Amino acid sequence: MKITEITAVPLLMRSANQPMTFFVVRVATDDGRVGLGEACDCFGVSHPTVLARIVEDVFAPGAAGRRGRRRRPGRGRRRAGDAPDAGGRDVAAQARSAVAIALTDLAAQEAGRSVSDVLGRVRDSVRVYVGSSPFLETSSATEHLDRLARLTAGAFGLGRVAQARKDALAALVPASVRVVDFVWPDGLDRPSWTGFRRDPAATRPMEQVAPEEIGNAMVALCRASAGMTRDELFAQTLEVFGYRRRTSAQVAVLESALAAATSAGRLTATAFGLLTA
Known part of the structure; x- marks a missing residue:
């Protein structure tokens, strides 16, 4: 049994909340x-087309003609699907895991056994549960006062909201959950919160996204990519929130969030100009 072809298949499924990859x-x-x-694509942080490129450029070219069998753990110095220039962490490891699982599937088929038997x-059974809650990234923990006022007014059928009404609604927000112009859930520990909401439709201006949420997205992006330049990070962060072109106002927001994440030790600038998490 020899490999004839390795094909990468990135997938996109639309859902009620947001596209899932x-x-x-x-x-x-x-x-x-x-x-x-x-392979897990980190809920969109590592996009499936990135994993596909690694498989197509690194793993697939040297696979033709090789035995389609996954080595047992501990045998040999290299694992199944290894490539010397692929690296062993982050997206490279995710791409490799997909190849290794496929090879395990082939080994099970050849042996006439199930994958679970081979592993x-x-x-004979594992208890699981199904929940209706969306992923953490589908809802942010905080809302800007202006957006919160418009959402609240919209719930009562009001399309346009005058500034006086916005001010009246903002006055109803307890001071204990208000930080500058953002409202946070009572009891949430902001320094330890790591969530963020992907927003492909760009429903929020960047000025209305909390610096903490932007910083969380930056940390997740840098961790998934093993480091990014400042320009790469800004472009990818804007894309998380639905923007493909950057404005001077957006850059100012990104700079502020980056400075806060760096000051907190969550991001580090290397001597090579990369930001790492």
């Missing part, structure tokens, strides 16, 4: 078998 690898062999593997199944 997935990544699958398809490994075909000369005896007609097909193994499938999946050493110890039980």
Whole structure:
């Protein structure tokens, strides 16, 4: 059983909250078998097309003709699907995991066993639960006062909201949950909060996204990519919130969030000009 082709399959599924992305690898062999593997794309932080590029450029070229069998743990110095220039962390590890899972699928097919048997199944069933809550990234913990006032007025059928009404609604917000122009849930520990909301439709001006939320997105992006330049980070951060072009006002917001994240030790600038988390 020898590999004839490795195909990367980035997927996009639309949902009620936001588009969801997935990544699958398809490994075909000369005896007609097909193994499938999946990789986590970090809920959109590592985009599936990035994983696809790694598989296509690093793993696939040298795979043709190789045995379609995953090595057992501990055998040999290199793991299945390894490539010397791929790296062993972050997106490279995610791409490799998809290839390794596909090879495990092929090994199970060749042995006439299930994948769980090949991996050493110890039980016949596993209890799971299904929840209706969306991912953390689908809702932010904070709202800008202006946006909160408009959302509140909209709930009562008011399309246009005069400044006087906005001020009246803002006055109803307890001082204990208000930080400058942002409203936070009571009891939330802002320094330890790491959530952010991806907003492909750009429903919020960047000026109405809390600096903490922008900083969280920056940290997640730098961690997933093993480091970014300042310009790359700004472009990717804007894309998280639905913007592809940057304005001077947006850059000022990004600079402020970056300074706060760096000051808190969450991001570090290397000697090579990369920002890492």
